[in-house]
Amino acid sequence: MPVSAAASPLPQTTACFHPVCLPGAVTEASQESVYRAVNSKRPVNLDLTTIHFPLPALTSIAHRITGVILFIGLIFAFWAFDKSLSSPAGFAAVSDALAHNFLAKLIAWGLLSALAFHFVAGIKHLLMDIDIGVTLEGGVKKAQITVVVSAVLIILAGVWVW
Amino acid sequence: MSMLQVSIYRYNPETDSAPYMQEYQVDTQGRDLMVLNVLEMLKAEDTTLAYRRSCREGVCGSDGMNMNGKNGLACITSLSEVVKDNKLTLRPLPGLPVVRDLVVDMxxxxxxxxxxxxxxxxxxxxxxxxxxxxxxxxxxxxxxxxxxxxxxxxxxxxxxxxxxxxxxxxxxxxxxxxxxxxxxxxxxxxxxxxxxxxxxxxxxxxxxxxxxxxxxxxxxxxxxxxxxxxxxxxxx
Amino acid sequence: MVTNVTNLGRSGLSDWLIQRVSALILALYTLFIVAYLLFNPGLDYAAWSGLFAQTWMRIFTLLSLISIAAHAWVGLWTVTTDYIKPTGVRVGTQIVIILAIFVFLVWGIQVLWGA
Missing domain, CATH: 1.10.1060.10 (Alpha-helical ferredoxin)
Structure with missing residues (x-):
């Protein structure tokens, strides 16, 4: 069997993810980077682009990302909360912004969308806690439902805001 | 047409400063082999290739590896299950330190x-x-x-x-x-x-x-x- | 046994329970607010501030504010301990997040009960 030995260098990073590591250590081939592992000089295969992630894994990371987005978005939510209850003028300012200001509408829709996804995925987690859908098929099905329901809610939120 | 493109993660700590992917071509003669069979065919040509294996029937757990993105046992994973576009990419199990090629430190x-x-x-x-x-x-x-x-x-x-x-x-x-x-x-x-x-x-x-x-x-x-x-x- | 001092509860189980309970409270609060806004399209200041003047709504809102604090901390603690490995950066980030959460909490209480 003919074997061709075409070798291509792997992308390497010095992004180390363990406390005891070598921040800023650069290998000689500096365009490339190597993932280094726990206390060891050995490389680690953690090139996420080469790993296949099934749907439940994707909904899980999206749940985390929407959570962080919501935390940052609390600033806007609290501003609106504060202003809308401060005085009739404040209330008018908030409802005016939500009715006419493009940026305000965009932020509102973005946060509502993140909330919709995080909410639905959260329900999925609560169901898993009571042992519903913890099988391979069940997990995939719940992830699919999460995406579909979230998409619907996001569209509805868009209609509401815009 | 029956030449399978195989891309394998290679790393020899004694000679390499960093891992790299090595391309091989394998003539499967149209048979739906197991990934382990393909590795054995490759090793016959390139004896420097390193991987663990033992029972070849999915009970010892030695040949776990990442095949076209998904973890599994090479001896019970057939080509028809994993090969996409006539390409097979073999990488070591993610997250564990690599000792050499497809062998990880458990x-x-x-x-x-x-x-x-x-x-x-x-x-x-x-x-x-x-x-x-x-x-x-x-x-x-x-x-x-x-x-x-x-x-x-x-x-x-x-x-x-x-x-x-x-x-x-x-x-x-x-x-x-x-x-x-x-x-x-x-x-x-x-x-x-x-x-x-x-x-x-x-x-x-x-x-x-x-x-x-x-x-x-x-x-x-x-x-x-x-x-x-x-x-x-x-x-x- | 793996020890940790910046997590919220006294054990992994109490963190998990706090996160679930706060999630349920926040889910209910979200549904309530969304439903309220949907069913009151012509909402004006009088009705809105009237809602938050009622004691049961203040209790519900304060419960939700505390739930946000707890839920956000358990979640963000997990995120920081997953991805930020250099100790100084991680602890620093956790401190900033805790301060932000405290600010939100006080801000929310101020809005509810401020003059």
């Missing part, structure tokens, strides 16, 4: 396994015959004892990647539950006490990659849920 994996004390603990005087167990009690061990410690699950778990020294991981926790569920084991309280902290069990985010890749069809996520239930019953 140290952290075994460490977590040992940590959960994977042996029956019963200080009661030994009976004249074996410690008895009803069929119903024995049924509880199904789906738990069959684990072959191939590490496909733990190395597919992002939580294990980020904290392999603190999170026990799906394989370890499945075995932990195997003993928690065993009616003959009397160390339940001690086992649960060891798992109470925020890392050992609770890093499981329900990502379920473990269930997707287990070559024996086991379900670590469910076992972890059961451990949580036991902790909850014990502590609230």
């Amino acid at each position: 140290g952290l994996f075994y460490q977590q396994y040992e940590r959960i004390q994977p042996y029956l603990q019963n200080d009661e005087p030994a009976p004249a015959i074996e410690r008895l167990q009803s069929p119903e009690e024995r049924d509880k061990l199904d789906g738990l004892y069959e684990c072959i410690l191939c590490a496909c699950c733990s190395t597919s778990c992002p939580s294990f990647w980020w904290n392999p020294d603190k999170f026990v991981g799906p394989a370890g926790l499945l075995q932990s539950y195997r003993f928690l569920a065993d009616s003959r084991d009397k160390a339940t309280r001690e086992r649960l006490a060891e798992l109470e902290d925020p890392f050992s069990v609770f890093r499981c985010r329900g990502i379920m990659n473990c269930v997707a890749v287990c070559p024996k069809g086991l379900n670590p996520t469910r076992a972890i849920g059961k451990i949580r239930e036991m902790l909850l019953a014990n502590a609230t």
Whole structure:
């Protein structure tokens, strides 16, 4: 069997993810980077682009990302909360912004969308806690439902805001 | 047409400063071989290729590797299951240090396994015959004892990647539950006490990659849920 | 046993329970607010401030504010302990997040009960 030995260098990073590591250590081939592992000089295969992630894994990371987005978005939510209850003028300012200001509408829709996804995925987690859908098929099905329901809610939120 | 393109992760600590992908071409003659067969054909030509293997029937757990993105056992994974566009990419199990080529250092994996004390603990005087167990009690061990410690699950778990020294991981926790569920084991309280902290069990985010890749069809996520239930019953 | 001092509760189990309970409270609060806004399209200041002047609504809102604090901390603690490995950066980030959460909490209480 003919074997061709075409070798291509792997992308390497010095992004180390363990406390005891070598921040800023650069290998000689500096365009490339190597993932280094726990206390060891050995490389680690953690090139996420080469790993296949099934749907439940994707909904899980999206749940985390929407959570962080919501935390940052609390600033806007609290501003609106504060202003809308401060005085009739404040209330008018908030409802005016939500009715006419493009940026305000965009932020509102973005946060509502993140909330919709995080909410639905959260329900999925609560169901898993009571042992519903913890099988391979069940997990995939719940992830699919999460995406579909979230998409619907996001569209509805868009209609509401815009 | 029947030439399969195979791309393999290569790394020899004695000669290479960094890993790289090496391309091979294999003539499968149209047969639907197992990935392990392909590796053997390649090794016949390139003897420097390193990988673990033993039973070639999916019971020893030696040849776990990442095939076209998904973890599995090379000896029971046929080409028709994994090959896409006539290309097969083989990489070592993710997250563990690479010793050489497709061989990984299983140290952290075994460490977590040992940590959960994977042996029956019963200080009661030994009976004249074996410690008895009803069929119903024995049924509880199904789906738990069959684990072959191939590490496909733990190395597919992002939580294990980020904290392999603190999170026990799906394989370890499945075995932990195997003993928690065993009616003959009397160390339940001690086992649960060891798992109470925020890392050992609770890093499981329900990502379920473990269930997707287990070559024996086991379900670590469910076992972890059961451990949580036991902790909850014990502590609230 | 793996020890940790910046997590919220006294054990992994209590963190998990706090996160679930706060999630349920926040889910209910979200549904309530969304439903309220949907069913009151011509909402004006009088009705809105009237809603938040009622004691049961203040209790519900304060419960939700505390739930946000707890839920956000358990979640973000997990994120920081997953991805930020250099200890100084991680602890620093956790401190900033805790301060932000405290600010939100006080801000929310101020809005409800401020003059």
